[in-house]
Amino acid sequence: MTDPASEPLASPVSSHNEWDPLEEVVVGRLDGATIPSSHPVVACNVPRWTARMQGLAGGVKYPRMLIEPAQHELDQFVILLESLGITVRRPDAVDYRQRFGTPDWSSRGFCNTCPRDCLLVIGDEIIETPMAWPCRYFETHSYRAILKDYFRRGARWTAAPKPQLTDALFEADFSLPAVDEPLRYILTEFEPVFDAADFVRAGRDLFVTRSNVTNRMGIDWLRRHLGPGYRIHEIESRCRTPMHIDTTFIPLAPGKVLVNPEYINVDRLPDVLSSWDILIAPEPNPISGRLLKITSMCGKWLSMNVLMIDEKRVIAERHHTAMLRALESWGFEPIPCDMLHYAPFGGSFHCATLDVRRRGSLESYFH
Numbered sequence: 001m002t003d004p005a006s007e008p009l010a011s012p013v014s015s016h017n018e019w020d021p022l023e024e025v026v027v028g029r030l031d032g033a034t035i036p037s038s039h040p041v042v043a044c045n046v047p048r049w050t051a052r053m054q055g056l057a058g059g060v061k062y063p064r065m066l067i068e069p070a071q072h073e074l075d076q077f078v079i080l081l082e083s084l085g086i087t088v089r090r091p092d093a094v095d096y097r098q099r100f101g102t103p104d105w106s107s108r109g110f111c112n113t114c115p116r117d118c119l120l121v122i123g124d125e126i127i128e129t130p131m132a133w134p135c136r137y138f139e140t141h142s143y144r145a146i147l148k149d150y151f152r153r154g155a156r157w158t159a160a161p162k163p164q165l166t167d168a169l170f171e172a173d174f175s176l177p178a179v180d181e182p183l184r185y186i187l188t189e190f191e192p193v194f195d196a197a198d199f200v201r202a203g204r205d206l207f208v209t210r211s212n213v214t215n216r217m218g219i220d221w222l223r224r225h226l227g228p229g230y231r232i233h234e235i236e237s238r239c240r241t242p243m244h245i246d247t248t249f250i251p252l253a254p255g256k257v258l259v260n261p262e263y264i265n266v267d268r269l270p271d272v273l274s275s276w277d278i279l280i281a282p283e284p285n286p287i288s289g290r291l292l293k294i295t296s297m298c299g300k301w302l303s304m305n306v307l308m309i310d311e312k313r314v315i316a317e318r319h320h321t322a323m324l325r326a327l328e329s330w331g332f333e334p335i336p337c338d339m340l341h342y343a344p345f346g347g348s349f350h351c352a353t354l355d356v357r358r359r360g361s362l363e364s365y366f367h
Contacts, residue, residue, distance in 0.1 A: 013155035017365075018252070022355055030074060030111065033096065035059065037058040041186055041212065042135070045212045066344050072341075073339050074352070102137075104164060110139070113342070116352070117139075117196055118139045122226060130194060134165050165193075171186050176241060185215070199245065202365050206233070210242070238265065247298065247301040250350070256277045257276055257278060258306075281303065284323070295344040
Protein backbone atom coordinates (compact mmCIF):
# COMPACT_ATOMS: atom_id res chain seq x y z
CA MET A 1 0.00 0.00 0.00
CA THR A 2 1.34 3.45 -0.95
CA ASP A 3 2.07 5.85 1.87
CA PRO A 4 -0.19 8.90 1.21
CA ALA A 5 2.57 11.17 2.52
CA SER A 6 4.84 10.05 -0.34
CA GLU A 7 2.36 11.00 -3.06
CA PRO A 8 3.03 14.40 -4.65
CA LEU A 9 0.56 17.11 -3.71
CA ALA A 10 -1.08 19.36 -6.29
CA SER A 11 0.50 22.69 -5.46
CA PRO A 12 -1.87 25.58 -4.65
CA VAL A 13 0.84 27.82 -6.16
CA SER A 14 0.96 27.81 -9.97
CA SER A 15 1.57 30.99 -11.96
CA HIS A 16 3.71 31.14 -15.09
CA ASN A 17 2.91 34.52 -16.64
CA GLU A 18 1.04 37.81 -16.19
CA TRP A 19 -2.18 36.87 -18.04
CA ASP A 20 -3.51 33.33 -17.53
CA PRO A 21 -6.94 33.29 -15.79
CA LEU A 22 -6.40 34.48 -12.22
CA GLU A 23 -7.67 32.17 -9.45
CA GLU A 24 -5.86 33.19 -6.26
CA VAL A 25 -4.05 36.36 -5.24
CA VAL A 26 -2.37 37.85 -2.17
CA VAL A 27 -3.33 41.50 -1.58
CA GLY A 28 -1.28 43.77 0.68
CA ARG A 29 -2.34 45.56 3.88
CA LEU A 30 -2.17 49.14 5.14
CA ASP A 31 -2.41 48.28 8.86
CA GLY A 32 0.69 49.44 10.74
CA ALA A 33 2.21 51.22 7.72
CA THR A 34 5.19 53.31 8.80
CA ILE A 35 7.11 56.00 6.91
CA PRO A 36 10.37 54.33 5.78
CA SER A 37 13.46 54.98 7.88
CA SER A 38 15.90 57.36 6.20
CA HIS A 39 18.62 55.65 4.15
CA PRO A 40 20.38 56.61 0.91
CA VAL A 41 18.90 53.62 -0.97
CA VAL A 42 15.41 54.84 -0.04
CA ALA A 43 15.98 58.54 -0.68
CA CYS A 44 17.53 58.01 -4.12
CA ASN A 45 14.44 56.26 -5.43
CA VAL A 46 11.53 58.42 -4.39
CA PRO A 47 10.54 61.94 -5.49
CA ARG A 48 12.48 64.77 -3.80
CA TRP A 49 9.57 66.00 -1.66
CA THR A 50 8.83 62.47 -0.46
CA ALA A 51 12.48 61.88 0.43
CA ARG A 52 12.50 65.10 2.44
CA MET A 53 9.37 64.01 4.35
CA GLN A 54 10.90 60.59 5.05
CA GLY A 55 14.06 62.21 6.37
CA LEU A 56 11.97 64.11 8.92
CA ALA A 57 9.37 61.49 9.78
CA GLY A 58 10.99 58.10 9.14
CA GLY A 59 9.74 55.47 11.59
CA VAL A 60 6.49 57.33 12.31
CA LYS A 61 3.12 55.85 11.36
CA TYR A 62 1.58 57.24 8.19
CA PRO A 63 -1.05 59.91 9.02
CA ARG A 64 -4.74 59.00 8.90
CA MET A 65 -5.33 61.55 6.12
CA LEU A 66 -3.22 59.31 3.84
CA ILE A 67 -4.31 55.94 5.24
CA GLU A 68 -8.09 56.41 5.13
CA PRO A 69 -8.65 57.15 1.41
CA ALA A 70 -6.14 54.43 0.48
CA GLN A 71 -7.88 51.92 2.79
CA HIS A 72 -11.26 52.66 1.21
CA GLU A 73 -9.84 52.06 -2.28
CA LEU A 74 -8.05 48.89 -1.18
CA ASP A 75 -11.26 47.50 0.37
CA GLN A 76 -13.17 48.18 -2.86
CA PHE A 77 -10.41 46.51 -4.88
CA VAL A 78 -10.64 43.36 -2.72
CA ILE A 79 -14.43 43.32 -3.13
CA LEU A 80 -13.97 43.59 -6.92
CA LEU A 81 -11.49 40.69 -7.02
CA GLU A 82 -13.79 38.47 -4.93
CA SER A 83 -16.77 39.40 -7.14
CA LEU A 84 -14.75 38.03 -10.08
CA GLY A 85 -14.47 34.67 -8.29
CA ILE A 86 -10.83 35.16 -7.23
CA THR A 87 -9.60 33.87 -3.84
CA VAL A 88 -7.94 36.70 -1.88
CA ARG A 89 -5.34 36.04 0.84
CA ARG A 90 -3.94 38.76 3.15
CA PRO A 91 -0.71 39.02 5.18
CA ASP A 92 -0.71 39.51 8.95
CA ALA A 93 -1.09 43.01 10.34
CA VAL A 94 2.21 44.28 11.79
CA ASP A 95 3.25 47.36 13.76
CA TYR A 96 6.19 48.48 11.64
CA ARG A 97 7.36 51.09 14.17
CA GLN A 98 9.26 48.33 15.98
CA ARG A 99 13.04 48.69 15.73
CA PHE A 100 15.09 45.71 14.54
CA GLY A 101 18.60 45.19 13.28
CA THR A 102 21.62 43.05 12.47
CA PRO A 103 25.13 43.31 13.98
CA ASP A 104 25.81 46.07 11.40
CA TRP A 105 22.75 48.35 11.44
CA SER A 106 19.27 48.97 12.85
CA SER A 107 16.06 50.31 11.34
CA ARG A 108 12.33 50.53 11.79
CA GLY A 109 10.01 48.87 9.25
CA PHE A 110 7.86 50.09 6.38
CA CYS A 111 4.67 48.21 5.48
CA ASN A 112 3.32 45.12 3.71
CA THR A 113 1.25 46.96 1.11
CA CYS A 114 3.09 45.47 -1.89
CA PRO A 115 3.57 41.68 -1.87
CA ARG A 116 4.81 42.02 -5.48
CA ASP A 117 8.14 43.33 -4.16
CA CYS A 118 9.19 40.74 -1.61
CA LEU A 119 7.82 37.52 -3.13
CA LEU A 120 8.33 36.10 -6.63
CA VAL A 121 6.16 33.28 -7.98
CA ILE A 122 7.70 31.10 -10.70
CA GLY A 123 5.48 28.12 -11.48
CA ASP A 124 4.86 26.23 -8.23
CA GLU A 125 7.65 28.02 -6.35
CA ILE A 126 7.49 31.14 -4.16
CA ILE A 127 10.84 32.88 -3.65
CA GLU A 128 11.48 35.33 -0.81
CA THR A 129 13.63 38.04 -2.35
CA PRO A 130 16.81 39.65 -0.91
CA MET A 131 15.64 43.26 -0.72
CA ALA A 132 18.00 46.25 -0.61
CA TRP A 133 15.95 48.55 1.66
CA PRO A 134 16.92 47.88 5.30
CA CYS A 135 13.41 48.84 6.47
CA ARG A 136 12.01 45.89 4.46
CA TYR A 137 14.43 43.28 5.83
CA PHE A 138 11.79 41.19 7.64
CA GLU A 139 8.80 42.11 5.48
CA THR A 140 8.18 38.52 4.35
CA HIS A 141 7.58 37.46 7.97
CA SER A 142 4.04 38.86 7.74
CA TYR A 143 3.40 36.42 4.88
CA ARG A 144 4.82 33.39 6.67
CA ALA A 145 1.42 32.00 7.74
CA ILE A 146 0.37 32.00 4.06
CA LEU A 147 3.73 30.58 2.89
CA LYS A 148 3.61 27.74 5.43
CA ASP A 149 0.07 26.91 4.38
CA TYR A 150 1.10 26.78 0.70
CA PHE A 151 4.15 24.66 1.57
CA ARG A 152 2.11 22.14 3.55
CA ARG A 153 -0.23 21.85 0.55
CA GLY A 154 2.58 21.13 -1.94
CA ALA A 155 4.19 24.41 -3.02
CA ARG A 156 7.95 24.91 -3.23
CA TRP A 157 9.19 27.66 -0.89
CA THR A 158 12.63 29.20 -1.27
CA ALA A 159 14.42 32.14 0.34
CA ALA A 160 17.26 33.83 -1.53
CA PRO A 161 20.42 34.49 0.52
CA LYS A 162 19.70 37.08 3.21
CA PRO A 163 21.82 40.15 2.37
CA GLN A 164 24.06 41.85 4.93
CA LEU A 165 23.14 45.36 3.68
CA THR A 166 26.35 46.88 5.01
CA ASP A 167 27.77 50.11 3.62
CA ALA A 168 29.77 48.03 1.12
CA LEU A 169 26.56 47.41 -0.88
CA PHE A 170 25.97 51.12 -1.49
CA GLU A 171 28.05 53.58 -3.49
CA ALA A 172 29.41 56.26 -1.19
CA ASP A 173 28.37 59.83 -2.06
CA PHE A 174 25.96 58.58 -4.74
CA SER A 175 24.15 61.21 -6.78
CA LEU A 176 21.43 60.69 -9.34
CA PRO A 177 22.64 60.88 -12.95
CA ALA A 178 21.69 64.01 -14.86
CA VAL A 179 19.70 63.65 -18.09
CA ASP A 180 22.86 63.94 -20.22
CA GLU A 181 24.88 61.48 -18.08
CA PRO A 182 25.04 57.69 -18.44
CA LEU A 183 22.91 55.72 -16.01
CA ARG A 184 24.46 54.74 -12.72
CA TYR A 185 23.11 52.88 -9.71
CA ILE A 186 23.52 53.19 -5.96
CA LEU A 187 24.13 49.45 -5.59
CA THR A 188 27.56 47.83 -5.84
CA GLU A 189 28.08 44.14 -6.60
CA PHE A 190 28.94 43.34 -2.97
CA GLU A 191 26.19 40.70 -2.73
CA PRO A 192 23.03 39.65 -4.60
CA VAL A 193 19.96 41.84 -4.03
CA PHE A 194 16.73 42.14 -5.99
CA ASP A 195 13.08 43.06 -5.64
CA ALA A 196 10.64 40.66 -7.26
CA ALA A 197 8.89 43.65 -8.87
CA ASP A 198 11.91 44.21 -11.14
CA PHE A 199 10.89 40.99 -12.95
CA VAL A 200 7.87 40.13 -15.10
CA ARG A 201 7.06 36.65 -16.41
CA ALA A 202 6.13 35.32 -19.82
CA GLY A 203 6.33 31.53 -19.43
CA ARG A 204 9.88 30.31 -19.92
CA ASP A 205 11.08 33.88 -20.43
CA LEU A 206 11.44 36.54 -17.76
CA PHE A 207 12.25 40.21 -18.26
CA VAL A 208 14.15 42.33 -15.75
CA THR A 209 15.33 45.89 -15.27
CA ARG A 210 18.54 46.52 -13.37
CA SER A 211 17.73 49.19 -10.81
CA ASN A 212 18.56 50.84 -7.51
CA VAL A 213 17.18 47.77 -5.72
CA THR A 214 18.29 45.03 -8.16
CA ASN A 215 21.95 44.50 -9.08
CA ARG A 216 23.68 42.19 -11.55
CA MET A 217 24.49 39.66 -8.84
CA GLY A 218 20.80 39.50 -7.96
CA ILE A 219 19.87 38.84 -11.59
CA ASP A 220 22.63 36.22 -11.87
CA TRP A 221 21.46 34.50 -8.67
CA LEU A 222 17.94 34.10 -10.04
CA ARG A 223 19.21 33.00 -13.46
CA ARG A 224 21.29 30.22 -11.91
CA HIS A 225 18.57 29.26 -9.44
CA LEU A 226 15.98 28.80 -12.21
CA GLY A 227 18.43 26.93 -14.41
CA PRO A 228 18.39 26.21 -18.16
CA GLY A 229 14.59 25.86 -18.38
CA TYR A 230 14.22 29.67 -18.20
CA ARG A 231 15.74 32.68 -19.95
CA ILE A 232 16.09 36.10 -18.33
CA HIS A 233 16.29 39.12 -20.64
CA GLU A 234 17.38 42.56 -19.45
CA ILE A 235 15.28 45.56 -20.47
CA GLU A 236 17.21 48.82 -20.79
CA SER A 237 15.48 51.66 -18.97
CA ARG A 238 16.26 55.35 -19.38
CA CYS A 239 14.67 56.14 -16.01
CA ARG A 240 17.04 58.18 -13.81
CA THR A 241 15.62 56.56 -10.66
CA PRO A 242 14.91 52.97 -11.75
CA MET A 243 12.95 50.81 -9.33
CA HIS A 244 10.52 48.09 -10.47
CA ILE A 245 9.70 47.12 -14.03
CA ASP A 246 5.91 47.33 -13.76
CA THR A 247 5.68 51.01 -14.70
CA THR A 248 8.16 50.50 -17.55
CA PHE A 249 7.46 47.20 -19.33
CA ILE A 250 4.56 44.83 -18.67
CA PRO A 251 3.41 41.86 -20.79
CA LEU A 252 -0.40 41.87 -21.07
CA ALA A 253 -1.10 38.76 -23.19
CA PRO A 254 0.75 36.42 -25.55
CA GLY A 255 2.33 38.63 -28.20
CA LYS A 256 1.41 41.96 -26.51
CA VAL A 257 3.57 44.07 -24.21
CA LEU A 258 2.89 47.53 -22.79
CA VAL A 259 5.92 49.86 -22.72
CA ASN A 260 6.68 53.28 -21.26
CA PRO A 261 7.79 55.63 -24.08
CA GLU A 262 9.69 57.89 -21.66
CA TYR A 263 11.84 55.07 -20.25
CA ILE A 264 12.06 52.61 -23.16
CA ASN A 265 13.75 52.93 -26.54
CA VAL A 266 11.73 50.37 -28.51
CA ASP A 267 14.60 49.95 -30.99
CA ARG A 268 16.74 48.56 -28.16
CA LEU A 269 14.29 45.95 -26.86
CA PRO A 270 15.57 42.33 -26.81
CA ASP A 271 15.38 40.57 -30.19
CA VAL A 272 12.99 37.93 -28.81
CA LEU A 273 10.27 40.61 -28.82
CA SER A 274 10.55 41.25 -32.56
CA SER A 275 7.36 39.31 -33.31
CA TRP A 276 5.36 40.88 -30.46
CA ASP A 277 3.05 43.90 -30.63
CA ILE A 278 4.72 46.76 -28.75
CA LEU A 279 1.91 48.82 -27.19
CA ILE A 280 3.00 52.38 -26.36
CA ALA A 281 1.47 53.66 -23.13
CA PRO A 282 -0.40 56.97 -23.54
CA GLU A 283 0.61 60.03 -21.53
CA PRO A 284 -0.90 59.61 -18.04
CA ASN A 285 -3.76 61.87 -16.99
CA PRO A 286 -2.44 64.59 -14.64
CA ILE A 287 -2.96 64.16 -10.89
CA SER A 288 -4.49 67.33 -9.44
CA GLY A 289 -4.28 66.72 -5.68
CA ARG A 290 -1.24 68.51 -4.21
CA LEU A 291 -1.02 66.15 -1.20
CA LEU A 292 -0.93 63.12 -3.50
CA LYS A 293 1.76 64.74 -5.64
CA ILE A 294 4.13 65.36 -2.75
CA THR A 295 3.52 62.09 -0.87
CA SER A 296 3.52 59.60 -3.78
CA MET A 297 6.46 57.18 -3.73
CA CYS A 298 5.94 56.55 -7.43
CA GLY A 299 6.22 58.46 -10.68
CA LYS A 300 3.35 59.48 -12.95
CA TRP A 301 3.45 56.19 -14.89
CA LEU A 302 1.45 54.23 -12.29
CA SER A 303 -1.20 54.33 -15.03
CA MET A 304 0.66 51.26 -16.42
CA ASN A 305 0.45 49.33 -13.15
CA VAL A 306 -2.50 47.20 -14.26
CA LEU A 307 -3.54 43.68 -13.22
CA MET A 308 -4.56 41.15 -15.84
CA ILE A 309 -7.51 38.96 -14.82
CA ASP A 310 -7.11 36.90 -18.00
CA GLU A 311 -5.93 37.54 -21.56
CA LYS A 312 -8.74 40.07 -22.14
CA ARG A 313 -9.93 41.53 -18.82
CA VAL A 314 -7.67 43.99 -17.03
CA ILE A 315 -8.12 46.07 -13.86
CA ALA A 316 -6.92 49.62 -14.48
CA GLU A 317 -7.08 52.97 -12.67
CA ARG A 318 -10.39 54.79 -13.22
CA HIS A 319 -8.66 58.20 -13.18
CA HIS A 320 -6.42 57.32 -16.13
CA THR A 321 -9.01 57.55 -18.90
CA ALA A 322 -6.35 57.73 -21.63
CA MET A 323 -5.06 54.30 -20.56
CA LEU A 324 -8.60 52.87 -20.36
CA ARG A 325 -9.29 54.04 -23.92
CA ALA A 326 -5.96 52.69 -25.17
CA LEU A 327 -6.59 49.27 -23.60
CA GLU A 328 -9.98 49.11 -25.30
CA SER A 329 -8.45 50.06 -28.66
CA TRP A 330 -5.94 47.22 -28.29
CA GLY A 331 -8.75 44.68 -27.80
CA PHE A 332 -8.74 44.41 -24.00
CA GLU A 333 -11.71 44.77 -21.65
CA PRO A 334 -10.68 47.25 -18.93
CA ILE A 335 -12.37 47.09 -15.53
CA PRO A 336 -12.05 50.58 -13.97
CA CYS A 337 -11.22 50.73 -10.27
CA ASP A 338 -9.88 53.41 -7.89
CA MET A 339 -6.35 53.09 -6.47
CA LEU A 340 -4.80 56.58 -6.77
CA HIS A 341 -4.38 57.01 -3.01
CA TYR A 342 -2.24 53.85 -2.70
CA ALA A 343 0.69 55.70 -4.32
CA PRO A 344 2.19 56.95 -1.00
CA PHE A 345 2.50 53.27 0.00
CA GLY A 346 4.34 52.09 -3.10
CA GLY A 347 2.12 51.40 -6.07
CA SER A 348 -1.17 50.40 -7.63
CA PHE A 349 -2.95 47.20 -8.73
CA HIS A 350 0.08 45.20 -9.91
CA CYS A 351 2.26 46.27 -6.96
CA ALA A 352 -0.49 45.59 -4.40
CA THR A 353 -0.96 41.98 -5.50
CA LEU A 354 0.88 38.69 -5.89
CA ASP A 355 -0.80 36.32 -8.32
CA VAL A 356 -0.37 32.95 -6.64
CA ARG A 357 -2.41 30.79 -8.98
CA ARG A 358 -3.35 31.31 -12.61
CA ARG A 359 -5.03 28.55 -14.61
CA GLY A 360 -2.52 27.54 -17.26
CA SER A 361 0.69 25.66 -17.96
CA LEU A 362 4.34 26.52 -18.55
CA GLU A 363 4.86 27.50 -22.18
CA SER A 364 7.37 29.28 -24.37
CA TYR A 365 5.94 32.32 -26.15
CA PHE A 366 9.12 33.09 -28.13
CA HIS A 367 10.62 30.96 -30.87
